[in-house]
Amino acid sequence: MSLSKITFFERFEADILSGKKTITIRDEAEKDYAPNSVVQVSTYENDRWFCALKIQSVDAIAFSQLSEFHAQQENMTLPELKNVIQEIYPDVERLYVISYELIG
Numbered sequence: 262m263s264l265s266k267i268t269f270f271e272r273f274e275a276d277i278l279s280g281k282k283t284i285t286i287r288d289e290a291e292k293d294y295a296p297n298s299v300v301q302v303s304t305y306e307n308d309r310w311f312c313a314l315k316i317q318s319v320d321a322i323a324f325s326q327l328s329e330f331h332a333q334q335e336n337m338t339l340p341e342l343k344n345v346i347q348e349i350y351p352d353v354e355r356l357y358v359i360s361y362e363l364i365g
């Protein structure tokens with residue numbers, strides 16, 4: 262069964278709603294999103310709904326393979342992206358790039 266809900270830290274809400282952030286990078290526990298499915302999005306802090314996203318793809322990636330292209334899609338620099346990921350997922354090498362489209 263694929264996941265139908267995702268949470269983001271509130272600090273990323275504006276970037277998602279403006280279309281500046283079009284991917285998220287998650288660990289094994291949050292990789293089971295089906296391409297073409299619609300997921301409801303809320304804030305991690307208060308579980309406040311703020312949009313729906315259509316999943317485009319889920320692709321495995323090693324932390325060491327993260328590139329400027331991923332950073333651009335996260336609206337960050339590559340060092341910023343690596344820092345954020347290391348804070349959220351310390352010492353996790355195998356990650357998943359979840360690409361999505363804002364649908365409302």
Ligand SMILES: CC(=O)Nc1ccn([C@H]2C[C@H](O)[C@@H](CO)O2)c(=O)n1
Pocket residue numbers: 268269270273284285286287305335345346349
């Ligand atoms: C809130 C929660 O449960 N987990 C996460 C995990 C990641 N993010 C953001 C941070 C970066 O922009 C990318 C990379 O992981 O996704 C998040 O907001 N919430």
